[in-house]
Amino acid sequence: MIIKLLDIEDSFALKGDLEVAKLSSAYRLASKVHYDLIIKKSKDTLSIKGSLNCIISLTCSRCLDEFPYMINAIVDFKMLPQNMAPHEPEIELKRDDMDIYYYEGNEVELEPIINEEIILNIPIKPLCKESCKGLCQVCGKNQNYEPCDCYKGINTILGEKLKEFLN
Numbered sequence: 114m115i116i117k118l119l120d121i122e123d124s125f126a127l128k129g130d131l132e133v134a135k136l137s138s139a140y141r142l143a144s145k146v147h148y149d150l151i152i153k154k155s156k157d158t159l160s161i162k163g164s165l166n167c168i169i170s171l172t173c174s175r176c177l178d179e180f181p182y183m184i185n186a187i188v189d190f191k192m193l194p195q196n197m198a199p200h201e202p203e204i205e206l207k208r209d210d211m212d213i214y215y216y217e218g219n220e221v222e223l224e225p226i227i228n229e230e231i232i233l234n235i236p237i238k239p240l241c242k243e244s245c246k247g248l249c250q251v252c253g254k255n256q257n258y259e260p261c262d263c264y265k266g267i268n269t270i271l272g273e274k275l276k277e278f279l280n
């Protein structure tokens with residue numbers, strides 16, 4: 114999806130679905146990416162606000178199951194020409210919280226930015242559900258489907274040892 118800067122008068126709405134097989138290897142898309150954006154241009158600066166919605170497939174950090182995760186991202190960022198990018202690293206640190214991206218030439222490609230915005234909204238430790246019981250550390254079974262007695266066993270052995278010790 115390429116925006117040609119010369120085509121923009123001052124603002125326009127951009128709405129649709131993106132089929133992005135080529136996006137990122139950091140996640141797997143399980144749906145199209147629905148975007149609903151308002152793009153405003155003032156001189157060389159584009160302000161882009163709106164929302165991105167899609168379903169991605171994530172791996173649960175506890176049980177390692179794949180599960181669908183809904184991304185509902187509110188986006189709000191500016192795009193500036195590449196020549197306005199800071200050269201000094203310390204300047205970059207000072208920039209405010211708003212996301213800023215840079216473009217080169219007269220065209221802006223939106224896919225890489227949509228990709229970034231999706232990645233920003235992926236939880237660091239994804240869970241298939243809050244109550245996920247995870248994998249048994251002993252036998253490796255998924256405790257959500259196959260509860261096992263490993264811990265009971267360990268507890269019993271510990272209990273026996275403790276009894277011996279106390280006696």
Ligand SMILES: [Zn+2]
Binds near residue numbers: 246247
């Ligand atoms: Zn899980």
Ligand SMILES: [Zn+2]
Binds near residue numbers: 250252
């Ligand atoms: Zn077990």
